[in-house]
Amino acid sequence: MASSLPKERGPGGEVHRQNDMSQTVKLILEDGTEIQGESFGAFTSAAGEVVFSTAMTGYPENLTDPSFAGQILVLTTPMVGNYGVPGEDLYESISKIFESDKIHIAGLVVNYYSEEHSHWNAAKSLGDWLKEYNIPGICxxxxxxxxxxxxxxxxxxxxxxxxxxxxxxxxxxxxxxAQVSQPGVQHFGSGQHKIVLVDCGTKTNIIRCFLERDVELIRVPWDYDFTTLDYDGLFLSNGPGDPKMCEATIQHLQKALQQDKPIFGICLGSQLMGLAAGGDTFKLKYGHRSHNQPVKLTGTQRCYITSQNHGFAVDTETLPADWTMLFENLNDGTCEGIKHKTKPFFSTQFHPEAAGGPEDTEFLFDDFLKAVVAYKSNAGTK
Ligand SMILES: NC(=O)CC[C@H](N)C(=O)O
Incomplete structure (x- = not known):
């Protein structure tokens, strides 16, 4: 038995059901480390990049966040699975609960997997949910x-x-x-402001945040030439992998940067804006994945606690003179967002839409829409 905790009791001392059916699996790292554990979820093998998140809750949201595609996720919180997994509930054809329509991680690594779960909206166990998508878990x-x-x-x-x-x-x-972006153009909502959402693997909470506001959302695939569309503001979503892989999006974005329509990017979207502006991105040593990352608004002493999930960052040193850092990470000084000095273009490396995590920075969606209103009234007076 490989568990680092006594099998019969969880970290809180609760009685844990003995699982006689457990099968042994290994986690192997490229440096030769081998760790033996027990299988939960699908009994299958999978490879990926091993990353860790220190968030204490939010596994239904994390596992369905397309930005985790290709990654084996290690959760540092000691007990996982105790609140189960909610059932699906749709709103305007998108999930009300999950961040996309499937599990995107390649595998899950936890300390103590709680086979018993209890929560008012739980519909199944974490292990059964992983099995549905053929994703292995090791505990x-x-x-x-x-x-x-x-x-x-x-x-x-x-x-x-x-x-x-x-x-x-x-x-x-x-x-x-290209693997996670939804094909085809989709319309959501019927508000006054037409926002194009470039879907590089968008979290559904970004769509929900827009739909709570006065917006008609036009979701287009990552490589769609949105510059041909009639819109009031442009939004670039989060997404998995190295931002430099998104050449088509960067090219279209470069055209949009020549205009004055407001642009807002989150996470991968922020990196794409940095690249399109002429700056560079780099891979962080081990990334930021948690719900308590402190960021400072440049030029102020104001700090926000933010939800994050990224492995790359914009190198602020490489930004052209008309761009500047908007937020700075107070743990390691890296760039947490950029803005254009004169045009209404800004981004965050963190997640103002959270899901999970603190919602302190959701006002940035309002700031973006204020910029859209200002742009429309200026355009109307020209
Ligand atoms: N959440 C995201 O959009 C992640 C962006 C990018 N894939 C990174 O890891 O940095």
């Missing part, structure tokens, strides 16, 4: 030791191995955005 892993290793050495390739071995695979070499 009984000392996730804090593993996270220390990932912090010291940096994010590493890894694999969960059940019966058959699989080769290591670096998902950052794939065009993951």
């Amino acid at each position: 009984g892993v000392d996730t804090r030791m593993l996270t220390k290793k990932l912090r010291e050495k940096g994010a590493m390739l890894g694999k969960i191995v059940a019966e058959d071995d699989v080769p290591f695979h670096d998902p950052n070499l794939d065009n993951l955005v």
